[in-house]
Amino acid sequence: MVEQCYRSSTKHHRKGFYVSMKLFRTRNGKPDKPFVFRYFKWLLWFSLSFYFFARFLSNHQPSTNSLKTAIITRSQSHVVSRALSESTIQHHPINNRGLLKDLKVYVYELPAKYNSDWLSNERCSNHLFASEVAIHRALMESDVRTFDPSEADFFFVPVYVSCNFSTVNGFPAIGHARSLLSSAVDYVSSELPFWKRSNGSDHVFVASHDYGACFHAMEDRAIADGIPDFMKNSIILQTFGVKYLHPCQNVENIVIPPYISPENVQSTLSKSPIDGRRDIFVFFRGKMEVHPKNVSGRFYSKRVRTEILRKYGNDRRFYLKRHRFAGYQSEIVRSVFCLCPLGWAPWSPRLVESVALGCVPVIIADGIRLPFESAVPWPEISLMVAEKDVAKLGGILDHVAATNLSAIQRNLWDHKLRRALLFHDAMEIGDATWEVLVALSEKLGRSHRRKSRLSSE
Numbered sequence: 001m002v003e004q005c006y007r008s009s010t011k012h013h014r015k016g017f018y019v020s021m022k023l024f025r026t027r028n029g030k031p032d033k034p035f036v037f038r039y040f041k042w043l044l045w046f047s048l049s050f051y052f053f054a055r056f057l058s059n060h061q062p063s064t065n066s067l068k069t070a071i072i073t074r075s076q077s078h079v080v081s082r083a084l085s086e087s088t089i090q091h092h093p094i095n096n097r098g099l100l101k102d103l104k105v106y107v108y109e110l111p112a113k114y115n116s117d118w119l120s121n122e123r124c125s126n127h128l129f130a131s132e133v134a135i136h137r138a139l140m141e142s143d144v145r146t147f148d149p150s151e152a153d154f155f156f157v158p159v160y161v162s163c164n165f166s167t168v169n170g171f172p173a174i175g176h177a178r179s180l181l182s183s184a185v186d187y188v189s190s191e192l193p194f195w196k197r198s199n200g201s202d203h204v205f206v207a208s209h210d211y212g213a214c215f216h217a218m219e220d221r222a223i224a225d226g227i228p229d230f231m232k233n234s235i236i237l238q239t240f241g242v243k244y245l246h247p248c249q250n251v252e253n254i255v256i257p258p259y260i261s262p263e264n265v266q267s268t269l270s271k272s273p274i275d276g277r278r279d280i281f282v283f284f285r286g287k288m289e290v291h292p293k294n295v296s297g298r299f300y301s302k303r304v305r306t307e308i309l310r311k312y313g314n315d316r317r318f319y320l321k322r323h324r325f326a327g328y329q330s331e332i333v334r335s336v337f338c339l340c341p342l343g344w345a346p347w348s349p350r351l352v353e354s355v356a357l358g359c360v361p362v363i364i365a366d367g368i369r370l371p372f373e374s375a376v377p378w379p380e381i382s383l384m385v386a387e388k389d390v391a392k393l394g395g396i397l398d399h400v401a402a403t404n405l406s407a408i409q410r411n412l413w414d415h416k417l418r419r420a421l422l423f424h425d426a427m428e429i430g431d432a433t434w435e436v437l438v439a440l441s442e443k444l445g446r447s448h449r450r451k452s453r454l455s456s457e
């Protein structure tokens with residue numbers, strides 16, 4: 001029911017198609033009046049065009065005086081499509097702004113070096129940190145986007161920092177993240193007055209990396225580097241979250257899920273249904289060191305993964321694999337329990353993949369703060385095992401299998417959960433971008449527009 005999507009342009013095309021079908025039917029009903037029909041068609045075409053043109057004029061009042069002309073020209077084309085989509089929305093009542101408290105987000109248009117240039121590498125929009133791309137795309141087409149920054153509640157700064165993949169190990173190199181972001185902030189604050197007005201506090205960034213806006217994969221280095229000063233007042237959308245004080249979340253933040261391609265999930269589920277046969281009892285595939293290296297006093301995964309391998313490596317109920325395999329989603333959909341132990345950071349993409357593919361996530365990451373806790377009832381769909389209890393996993397999972405496993409699976413196989421944790425290019429009500437907007441709509445205290453409205457009342 002609520003699976004409305006915001007592709008208003010397609011709706012518009014469909015409507016055009018419907019209109020012409022109706023015309024043909026009229027013609028068939030009165031086959032001896034082809035001239036009347038032709039005349040009628042042109043009249044209709046003309047009046048529709050005139051209607052849209054008039055709407056465009058009336059919607060687009062020159063309220064953007066404060067903007068630099070360059071920006072105005074760049075957004076002209078969007079204004080036209082906006083006018084069209086608004087008129088479509090009136091005919092199709094998909095206006096759900098009430099749910100989002102009439103939230104309005106301005107998306108900065110930055111030079112290509114900050115974002116679209118990186119997309120020349122296809123991995124940029126598909127890897128686990130790609131929410132920075134997905135949220136940007138979804139906002140661009142969304143109903144909450146405004147083209148008039150003076151009426152915006154929030155300002156989205158679209159910089160892709162995770163797309164510089166190392167040629168050596170294939171991991172994203174984020175050493176340049178701080179300077180790229182800092183330069184983007186210089187750009188927006190020189191182009192428009194809104195950054196300076198709030199010192200960035202109504203501006204929104206994505207930091208989908210291990211330790212959020214600390215931009216380093218190793219916790220001690222991340223903490224030492226800290227969050228850049230210029231981001232400290234802003235709102236950070238981050239995959240990192242813990243329930244205790246941590247310097248890398250000492251900023252207004254929203255915990256978001258890591259990016260998993262909804263198309264890949266759909267393709268896996270089309271081959272194996274979510275309630276199909278699950279012949280693997282416990283599944284884990286990923287980095288699992290026999291002797292983890294001591295990196296300045298830290299061991300990968302706090303040695304939790306090593307302990308899992310040591311204790312259960314020869315246990316036939318445990319399907320543990322240390323090597324990469326592109327088809328691993330087909331293994332998750334065959335599994336009852338999926339282990340989600342910490343890596344360097346507490347979160348991992350396994351959280352999303354397990355839920356999306358119906359495998360009960362077994363979360364082993366003390367103190368982790370999970371994404372969208374108000375929309376996703378994590379305690380009812382997953383298990384939490386303390387890091388110190390990892391050697392007791394076998395007994396814990398046997399007990400659950402014998403008692404409440406089917407209750408957990410019933411909760412888990414609710415398709416709403418899958419939607420809430422996946423980012424779609426065109427936002428859907430209840431999907432991950434939507435949940436981000438819900439969370440933002442709870443921070444409207446930071447909106448300049450709302451504050452000035454209150455003080456003028």
Ligand SMILES: *[C@@H]1O[C@H](CO)[C@@H](O)[C@H](O)[C@H]1NC(C)=O
Nearest residue numbers: 164165166173174175176180
């Ligand atoms: C990509 O990362 C490498 C290694 O960190 C860095 O030397 C290079 O400057 C980065 N490229 C860009 C365009 O930022």
Ligand SMILES: *[C@@H]1O[C@H](CO)[C@@H](O)[C@H](O)[C@H]1NC(C)=O
Nearest residue numbers: 198199200229230231232233
């Ligand atoms: C803006 O915020 C930064 C970071 O918190 C702070 O260092 C700076 O003093 C603030 N500037 C103004 C003008 O408030």
Ligand SMILES: *[C@@H]1O[C@H](CO)[C@@H](O)[C@H](O)[C@H]1NC(C)=O
Nearest residue numbers: 292293294295296297298299
């Ligand atoms: C790990 O390395 C640190 C120095 O980097 C050292 O102080 C510590 O004793 C080492 N820990 C173990 C268990 O080897």
Ligand SMILES: *[C@@H]1O[C@H](CO)[C@@H](O)[C@H](O)[C@H]1NC(C)=O
Nearest residue numbers: 379380381399400404407408
């Ligand atoms: C299932 O049982 C386990 C252990 O007995 C318990 O920790 C967990 O909260 C239960 N989950 C649900 C959804 O009932």
